[in-house]
Amino acid sequence: MFIILSAAIAPGLALFSYFYLRNQMSTEPRRTLFQAFIYGAFITFPIMFIQYVLQEEGVFASPFIANVLFSSTIEEFFKWLVIFVVIYGHVEFDDPYDGILYGASVSLGFATVENVLYLLSFGIDTAFMRAILPVSSHALYGVLMGYYFGKSKFAKNDKATEYLLLAFLAPLILHLIYNTILSFEDYWVYLVAPFMLFLWWLALNKVKLAHQHLVEHLIEQKKYN
Template sequence: MKLLLLAIAPVFIIILYIYLKDKYEKEPKRLLLYTFLLGAIVSIIISTILYVFSSYILPLPDNYSVWQQFIKAFFVVALIEEFSKYVIVRYFAQTRDAFNEPFDGIVYAVMVSMGFAAVENIMYVTTGGVNVALVRAFTAVPAHATFAILMGYFMGKAKFSNNRIKLNLIGLSLAILFHGAYDFFLFINFVPGIWIGAFVSLIIGIILSHRAIKKHQDRSHFKI
């Protein structure tokens, strides 16, 4: 029970933080719950299927080179996981009447991502223990939130734009870019000190996420 609480605590802290940042019109709690559960169930299922499929079309050897780690980080892990979240935001949340202001893109993207992160974190923490829980609480879980905010920022703009497809894909691409960069520096840990790049990319993502939140708060109720 202790490990379970440690695994889910950072997820719900982030959810509460984003919920409170939605200053003008709170989203229906039931819809938020559904979005979270879709992230926890459907996105995980989609990711699992795509991982199995990718292992057949893009098999990688046991000893990865730097280039192969790059492919794995950006075109396997980041692409699959962010696409699985994007699908839920695009075809479930973005079509709802409650999605009626730009900030809602951030809210729903974070809910999906935190659903995904909750399941992933439980799997890692229950096998890795308290130390893994503490490390991931300040790294992997905030990273998932950061990717979601960057994607949700553009998907929030897309809802009220004539360039919906373009803006949606920009959001997806940005999430893949930051997710891929974060993972890549961790994957090539055989290069001494290179892991610092993961934290640099995370810090940059957090700074951009803070700006994205502020911009959508300022533009709330404006169709952009």
């Protein structure tokens, strides 16, 4: 049991540490980030409950609708909702890079609990593959979501609402593509590798841009101090 739990939790902690340590300009309170992680963990259960009920009731006409369209949408919506309701207006969300950290925290909270439940059900043999695919992809969706939340919070024009919408739509589109690839049973393995490389490139590019926004934000703050 301990080995399974360790294997399930380790990828999420490693990915979060990576994005946390990349922020060299300021240090976000660990307590607030941990709370964001817990919020992400909690939403796993209502999401799974809704998916189970709708599946048992035969609401979905096809597996594609259930496993790709609905699954992607409900997971990204709940993550977006948690950040918007609990984190977006928080006093600790005080620079653009914070969005990256909070987005990753919420997403990894969800991905970690999902990973624990999956490994408890199917065994540790799938741990490595899940670490590099679903856990990593959730973290990267969270980075993208958090980037646009950061853009929205510190927007100086009328684009705040547009960025909020992008915070939901951008990770949703990527999640839909990922789940669609996995639905191709015969050749998904040939498509998922280039997609994950693209996802990492996109997320790291957003991290770099968030750092630039942070520097600009700090310079602007000094002007008024």
